[in-house]
Every structure is written in C-alpha cells, then in structure tokens.
Amino acid sequence: MPGYLKTVLSGRGVRVMLMILTVISITAALQLAQQILAPMSFALVLGVVVSPLADRLSRHGVPRLAIALSLLVASTLFVAVILLLIEPLIGVLIEELPRIKTVMARLIDQASSLLRGIETISQEIEESVGAESVEPQTAIPSVGDALWLAPSFVSQVFIFIGTLFFFTLTRNELYDLTGPLKPRLKHADKVVSRYFAAITLVNTGLGAVTAAAMMALGVEYALLWGLAAGLLNYILYLGPLLITAGLVLAGILQFHGAYAVLPPLAFLLINLTEANVVTPLVVGQRMSMNPLLIFLVIVFGLWLWGPVGAFVALPLLLWLSVLLEPQPGAMDQPGGDPLRKVI
Structure with a gap:
C-alpha cells in the first residue's frame, strides 16, 4: 500500500476528515x-x-x-x-x-x-x-x-x-x-450584558457626533447618517466600512472637488477616535480578542444568516470565550476543570 494511503487511512487522518465533514454538515444545517x-x-x-x-x-x-x-x-x-x-x-x-x-x-x-x-x-x-x-x-x-x-x-x-x-x-x-457549569454561565451572561450596555452607550455617542459632523459639513440627511453609523457600529469593521463607503458616494453626489472627501474623512476620524480611545475606556480589556477572529466570525455570521447573523456573531463569540476561559486554580482541584468534562 502506498505511503500516502496509509497516512490517509490512519487514525489521525480519519479523525481529521470526520472533523471536516462534521463542520461542513453543521454549517449546511445552520444555513438550511x-x-x-x-x-x-x-x-x-x-x-x-x-x-x-x-x-x-x-x-x-x-x-x-x-x-x-x-x-x-x-x-x-x-x-x-x-x-x-x-x-x-x-x-x-x-x-x-x-x-x-x-x-x-x-x-x-x-x-x-x-x-x-x-x-x-x-x-x-x-x-x-x-x-x-x-x-x-x-x-x-x-x-x-x-x-x-x-x-x-x-x-x-x-x-x-x-x-x-x-x-x-x-x-x-x-x-x-448544567451542574458545576452554572456559575460560569451566569458570569458569561453578565459579561455579555455589560458589554452590550457599554457598546450601546458608545454607539449612541458615535451616532450623535456623526450626525453633528455631517450637519456642520452640510451633508444631506445628516440625522439619518448618524442613525446609520450608530446602528451599523454594532457590526465591527464591516459597519464602519459601509458607512465610509456610503459617505464617499454621498460626497461625490453632493459636492465637487476636494470637498467631496470631507464627509468620509470626518467619519473616519470620529470612528478611529471611538475605536481606539472611547471604546477601550468604556468596555475595558474584555474585548481583547484577536481582531482577525472577530472579523472572520462576523463575516461568517453575515454569510450564514445575513444581518441577524452579523449582529449575534460577536456576542456569541464573547459569551463562548468567557465560558471557555480557564479559571485560576481550576486544574488544581481534585475534580479538575468541570468544563473539560463536558468538552
């Protein structure tokens, strides 16, 4: 038997293929x-x-x-x-x-x-x-x-x-x-709830500042732009990108010359300030997850269930990350980490 067939038919190869088929089946079931x-x-x-x-x-x-x-x-x-x-x-x-x-x-x-x-x-x-x-x-x-x-x-x-x-x-x-998992579940709920409350406060401020900036620049439908900025900011990365692209188009439609780039530049400045200064101060270090992971999860949710999937993707990711994070001293207890018994 050739060497590559032995590798494919080995126990590890079979487990990897079964895992791939399981992921594909679960994804198809979620979409259906x-x-x-x-x-x-x-x-x-x-x-x-x-x-x-x-x-x-x-x-x-x-x-x-x-x-x-x-x-x-x-x-x-x-x-x-x-x-x-x-x-x-x-x-x-x-x-x-x-x-x-x-x-x-x-x-x-x-x-x-x-x-x-x-x-x-x-x-x-x-x-x-x-x-x-x-x-x-x-x-x-x-x-x-x-x-x-x-x-x-x-x-x-x-x-x-x-x-x-x-x-x-x-x-x-x-x-x-769930037995011993109940404290972790409740802790994860509190973290998600606090995050949602904090990010709602931040997004409200972002929408108000965006609307004020668009009014100052004379952009049409300034209040609606502020509303859209506040709502879409729940979808990290993709939401601000859509607002920026929309303001680029709005600037081209309404203004001429270099003034047309002022609306998107103003929103980029507001969004960068919010993302790098305001949100870390309000939310704290709880959202210190890999940005690539957050982006991929949101894109996957958007592809899977549309806007609803993009909205629930980040709270679910945060909830799972809190639920699965190791607790100090849990492995030193006689029963070990109770979560590992489930997974």
Whole structure:
C-alpha cells in the first residue's frame, strides 16, 4: 500500500476528515435552518443581555412570570423601534438610486476614457442608465409592507417571542441542569450584558457626533447618517466600512472637488477616535480578542444568516470565550476543570 494511503487511512487522518465533514454538515444545517435558528439565536442573545436585570428583579421579590413578560415587551419594543428607524434609511436609499446610477455611470465613463477596449461597456452602461431614468418609476413597497407580506415573517416573530419569553422565564432552571457549569454561565451572561450596555452607550455617542459632523459639513440627511453609523457600529469593521463607503458616494453626489472627501474623512476620524480611545475606556480589556477572529466570525455570521447573523456573531463569540476561559486554580482541584468534562 502506498505511503500516502496509509497516512490517509490512519487514525489521525480519519479523525481529521470526520472533523471536516462534521463542520461542513453543521454549517449546511445552520444555513438550511436559518428561518428557525436566526430568530432563536437573536432571542437568546437578547435574553442573555437582559438576564442580569431579570436576576436583580427576582432578588427583589418580583414574580418570574411578571419579569419575563415585562422584559419580553421591552425587548420587542426595542427591536420594533430599531426596525422603524431603519425604514427611513431604506426609503432614502431607494429615492437616491437614480442619482447614484447617474454618478456611477459618469465615473465609469471618466475611467474608461483612460483605458482602451472598454468604450462599448461604458456606452451600454450609459444607455441603460438613461433608459431607466426616462421610464416612469414604479411604486416600491415600504420596508414594513415587505416584512408583513413575507410569508415567513410572522412565524419568525413567533419563534423570537416564544424563545425570548421562555428563556427568560426558565433560565435558572436550565442553568441548574448544567451542574458545576452554572456559575460560569451566569458570569458569561453578565459579561455579555455589560458589554452590550457599554457598546450601546458608545454607539449612541458615535451616532450623535456623526450626525453633528455631517450637519456642520452640510451633508444631506445628516440625522439619518448618524442613525446609520450608530446602528451599523454594532457590526465591527464591516459597519464602519459601509458607512465610509456610503459617505464617499454621498460626497461625490453632493459636492465637487476636494470637498467631496470631507464627509468620509470626518467619519473616519470620529470612528478611529471611538475605536481606539472611547471604546477601550468604556468596555475595558474584555474585548481583547484577536481582531482577525472577530472579523472572520462576523463575516461568517453575515454569510450564514445575513444581518441577524452579523449582529449575534460577536456576542456569541464573547459569551463562548468567557465560558471557555480557564479559571485560576481550576486544574488544581481534585475534580479538575468541570468544563473539560463536558468538552
């Protein structure tokens, strides 16, 4: 038998191949079950965020059912407000699409004049843009209409509400089933909750400063740019990149010459200050994870479940990192590290 076949058929080779097949199978299952697992994961993340508040209310004698109902209503209203705030952003983007297409066609035409052999492509783009600008604009449904017309939206809302309510109601009983892991689970919940509260405060300030800066520069829809900056900053790296790219396009659409680069440069300065000064002071060293790992996890979540996956990716990564971190002296105890018995 050839040497490479012995290596492939060895115990280690079989284990590696089984691990690869397992990862592929789990990834495929996660993507196929997106309509169930995405709202469920979103609800669990919100449940973890509000869990310390639920524990505090429970210690003050508030019934667990009342806590679960009140936190469910508050969390659902929070998500609904976010969706309502996002709708104007989508509407503005739809209204500005003709202008964006025209400017992009002009930029492509200017770039093609410096190259040879792509004049035909440039003319086709210009003709298509011109044809679209002449055609009457058809009515485009709002984001709210699209959500309610989607057949799976109601079922996903039901999954989200049910998961959040029953997790908040029975969280202590579920953690009791884990035995010695319960203190670690509760500690991980507190870390994620504090991180979310801190980053929400930071993102609120970032959105306010961005809106003020865009107003000072005379950028159109300055308040919406601030809102978008605050919301997208929950998605590290990718969110600020999207805002920067959007402000580059907005500067080209509205201004001329060197003044067109001021909006993205101003936001970059604000974002760099937030990322390197404000966030480390507010969040602390808890988020001292590998930036590449954070980036890859967010990209994977975005590919897997879209915006919901990108939002829940970082809290889940933080929760797992806290849960799996070694405790001082745990290995010196007679029973060893209880977490290693599970994994």
